[in-house]
Amino acid sequence: MVNHSRPxxxxxxxxLKQAGRKITMLTAYDYPTARAxxxxxxxxxxxxxTLGMVVQGRENTLGVRLEDIIYxxxxxxxxxxxxxxxxxxxFLSYQVSVPEAIANAGRILKETRCQAIKLEGGADQxxxxxxxxxxxxxxxxxxxxxxQNVHQMGGYKVQRDAERLMNDATAxxxxxxxxxxxxxxxRELARQITDRLxxxxxxIGAGADCDGQVLVTHDMLGLTSGHVPKFxxxxxxxxxxxxxxxxxYCQEVRDATFPAEEHGFR
Ligand code: KIV
Numbered sequence: 635m636v637n638h639s640r641p642x643x644x645x646x647x648x649x650l651k652q653a654g655r656k657i658t659m660l661t662a663y664d665y666p667t668a669r670a671x672x673x674x675x676x677x678x679x680x681x682x683x684t685l686g687m688v689v690q691g692r693e694n695t696l697g698v699r700l701e702d703i704i705y706x707x708x709x710x711x712x713x714x715x716x717x718x719x720x721x722x723x724x725f726l727s728y729q730v731s732v733p734e735a736i737a738n739a740g741r742i743l744k745e746t747r748c749q750a751i752k753l754e755g756g757a758d759q760x761x762x763x764x765x766x767x768x769x770x771x772x773x774x775x776x777x778x779x780x781x782q783n784v785h786q787m788g789g790y791k792v793q794r795d796a797e798r799l800m801n802d803a804t805a806x807x808x809x810x811x812x813x814x815x816x817x818x819x820x821r822e823l824a825r826q827i828t829d830r831l832x833x834x835x836x837x838i839g840a841g842a843d844c845d846g847q848v849l850v851t852h853d854m855l856g857l858t859s860g861h862v863p864k865f866x867x868x869x870x871x872x873x874x875x876x877x878x879x880x881x882x883y884c885q886e887v888r889d890a891t892f893p894a895e896e897h898g899f900r
Contacts, residue, residue, distance in 0.1 A: 657846025668713035756802020767810030775806035779818035839865030
């Protein structure tokens with residue numbers, strides 16, 4: 635665990651690649667979870683638009699609004715004492731025009747106190763990345779599987795167009811992105827991109843050679859109902875723990891064994 639009395643800065647995050655220290659990132663959407671992850675020493679917390687699926691119960695991320703990200707990122711930023719907090723730009727908050735992207739990203743930084751934003755795109759978003767960075771807004775890019783393009787991609791599939799993905803990654807770096815998420819691409823291609831770039835690559839379904847890894851916290855804690863992608867390792871089974879606790883509570887209320895004497899007042 636890095637011993638910081640303040641959150642990791644963007645330059646410190648980038649320096650982890652040069653230091654050869656693997657970077658850890660997990661998603662967070664609320665104060666208590668963010669606090670637990672932060673205290674565990676996670677380097678960076680991502681307020682991902684996956685909140686549309688794992689918190690709001692939607693079928694994809696497209697319905698997430700800028701206000702949702704601001705609402706959740708504000709709670710996460712308040713909890714983070716050590717981790718760099720990055721907030722996702724939701725669908726159509728940056729694709730319409732560069733001025734709109736700057737205004738929306740600026741709102742996220744001003745209203746949530748997070749330190750950076752993430753957007754999905756590489757070469758196609760280079761002008762926007764460059765303008766955001768020019769306005770003083772650190773940008774994490776995201777190439778490979780881009781969930782906001784789910785309809786165009788025809789589903790959540792492994793991305794294998796090596797030339798296009800390398801071009802996207804290098805374009806994002808040249809535009810000024812400080813880091814880049816590589817989602818669902820073959821391990822060897824992720825290794826080549828990681829070797830080529832001087833900014834950290836953060837993999838999800840991209841193998842062990844990336845500079846860091848990110849997972850959706852609800853997936854790795856066993857809180858996601860339905861399909862969980864192949865690249866997820868489940869580190870806990872919170873769905874079962876919560877269900878068992880709730881069943882025991884119901885039983886004890888029905889038996890009148892809760893509340894006991896010590897839970898009341900005289
Ligand atoms: O929205 C999100 O949580 C993400 C991660 C899956 C990288 O983009």
